Amino acid sequence: MGTANDIEKGLSDWASEHYGVAAAIAGLRRLSGGASQETWAFEVEAGEKSEPLILRRAPGGTAAARSSEAITLAIEAALLEATDKAGVRVPGVRHVSPPGSALGEAFVMKRVAGETLGRKILRDAEFETARARLTQQCGEALARIHSVPLSGVPKLPTSLGRNQIDKYEAVYREFNLPRPVFELAFAWLKDNEPEPADPVLVHGDFRLGNLIVDENGLAAVLDWELAHIGDPREDIAWLCVNSWRFGQTENRVGGFGQLDELLDAYAAAGGARYRPADIDWWEIMGSLKWGVMCMTMYGAFKTGADPSVERAAIGRRVSENEIDLINLFEGLGRHA
Amino acid sequence: MHDAPSAKELIEAVKSFLDKTAMVQLQGHAAFHARVASNALATVLREMEQRPGAEARERDRLQALLKSDETDVGALNRKLCEEIRTKRVDLSTPGLLTHLKSTTIDQLSVDQPGYSGLRTAAR
Numbered sequence: 001m002g003t004a005n006d007i008e009k010g011l012s013d014w015a016s017e018h019y020g021v022a023a024a025i026a027g028l029r030r031l032s033g034g035a036s037q038e039t040w041a042f043e044v045e046a047g048e049k050s051e052p053l054i055l056r057r058a059p060g061g062t063a064a065a066r067s068s069e070a071i072t073l074a075i076e077a078a079l080l081e082a083t084d085k086a087g088v089r090v091p092g093v094r095h096v097s098p099p100g101s102a103l104g105e106a107f108v109m110k111r112v113a114g115e116t117l118g119r120k121i122l123r124d125a126e127f128e129t130a131r132a133r134l135t136q137q138c139g140e141a142l143a144r145i146h147s148v149p150l151s152g153v154p155k156l157p158t159s160l161g162r163n164q165i166d167k168y169e170a171v172y173r174e175f176n177l178p179r180p181v182f183e184l185a186f187a188w189l190k191d192n193e194p195e196p197a198d199p200v201l202v203h204g205d206f207r208l209g210n211l212i213v214d215e216n217g218l219a220a221v222l223d224w225e226l227a228h229i230g231d232p233r234e235d236i237a238w239l240c241v242n243s244w245r246f247g248q249t250e251n252r253v254g255g256f257g258q259l260d261e262l263l264d265a266y267a268a269a270g271g272a273r274y275r276p277a278d279i280d281w282w283e284i285m286g287s288l289k290w291g292v293m294c295m296t297m298y299g300a301f302k303t304g305a306d307p308s309v310e311r312a313a314i315g316r317r318v319s320e321n322e323i324d325l326i327n328l329f330e331g332l333g334r335h336a
Numbered sequence: 337m338h339d340a341p342s343a344k345e346l347i348e349a350v351k352s353f354l355d356k357t358a359m360v361q362l363q364g365h366a367a368f369h370a371r372v373a374s375n376a377l378a379t380v381l382r383e384m385e386q387r388p389g390a391e392a393r394e395r396d397r398l399q400a401l402l403k404s405d406e407t408d409v410g411a412l413n414r415k416l417c418e419e420i421r422t423k424r425v426d427l428s429t430p431g432l433l434t435h436l437k438s439t440t441i442d443q444l445s446v447d448q449p450g451y452s453g454l455r456t457a458a459r
Contacts, residue, residue, distance in 0.1 A: 178417040181436050242453050249452040309373045316447040322440045323453040
């Protein structure tokens with residue numbers, strides 16, 4: 001199964017059970033993006049009411065082999081519920097469908113209105129108020145995510161700084177494409193590794209593109225696929241990586257804010273007190289990680305797994321991460 | 337061998353076809369890939385023009401940095417990686433960061449000349 005008709009049938013059966021027999025599914029459509037999961041938008045119409053919803057579903061309804069670090073949909077749904085309880089703005093979960101059911105492995109969540117495209121959020125006039133609030137709101141959201149009791153979340157992989165160096169270095173070495181900037185970054189990260197923080201729930205991909213922003217600011221935190229147990233500085237720094245500033249380089253936080261403001265909001269909301277220099281190591285880790293990920297995407301072209309021109313061309317974006325690393329190294333020199 | 341049209345002219349013709357004919361008739365995913373394809377050809381055109389000079393400068397710098405008379409840039413870069421991995425060269429080595437910065441600026445000027453980090457590096 002896996003056609004739109006099958007999905008519509010599965011959703012209709014669910015809707016009549018939960019919203020009443022007269023409930024109907026309308027406007028089912030596949031949204032773009034998300035190679036590892038299918039994302040569908042639809043409405044449940046029950047009487048006068050229409051509720052906009054999202055279906056997240058394993059491709060074809062069965063859990064295919066995913067990258068080792070991506071969590072299952074059931075875990076993603078459980079994380080949405082746990083972080084919702086902790087006061088993080090996330091889409092409310094309406095239904096979890098287990099593997100083998102009519103819908104297949106999937107869950108249904110509320111569809112939150114707003115924008116996800118980084119360039120629009122950073123540029124368009126309608127988000128001016130949002131931009132002014134976003135740094136504060138992101139600091140609070142991150143503090144709340146990092147405060148979620150680990151006893152209340154499903155078992156997640158643990159990945160601290162040293163694990164990440166080792167993992168991405170192994171991937172890099174596998175390519176046998178020597179890049180001296182990456183070599184220097186791996187060596188520097190090993191020599192300058194900070195004391196690991198107490199492990200917390202880490203979102204793993206907290207940045208523009210994965211946040212729904214409306215005219216009032218942060219409306220929902222999406223894309224929990226890379227959630228893990230790790231170092232809170234990883235999330236803070238990932239939001240600072242220049243790849244996610246969408247050209248607004250002068251604003252270290254996501255292209256919209258300053259790091260000391262984010263760190264103040266984070267500490268005020270119950271997070272640990274960090275200084276901007278505490279974030280440097282993890283930002284270098286983040287730029288290096290994204291560079292290796294771009295090499296991996298090019299690798300999918302090279303091996304023929306995905307022969308698209310897009311996968312080929314992304315190999316020529318690795319140098320973006322190299323210049324970001326060099327700029328970060330020069331910054332370290334200035335701070336010292 | 338003749339070169340009329342030259343490789344450069346052929347690439348320019350294909351790029352022009354993508355930009356002016358194909359892209360306007362395509363939609364969705366195909367239109368996106370056509371734009372990526374056009375950008376990839378622009379990268380090739382920049383590379384044809386800039387790589388020889390950039391690579392010659394890179395070779396000179398690597399030979400000086402590594403005190404080597406090796407002429408193959410790939411071999412020199414493998415050697416530099418080895419020196420960094422074995423900690424004989426690090427961030428405090430005179431000339432290392434300057435060399436890496438010049439090389440990366442040249443590379444990005446081919447790959448993504450509009451990238452924000454390139455402006456930061458130029459400051």
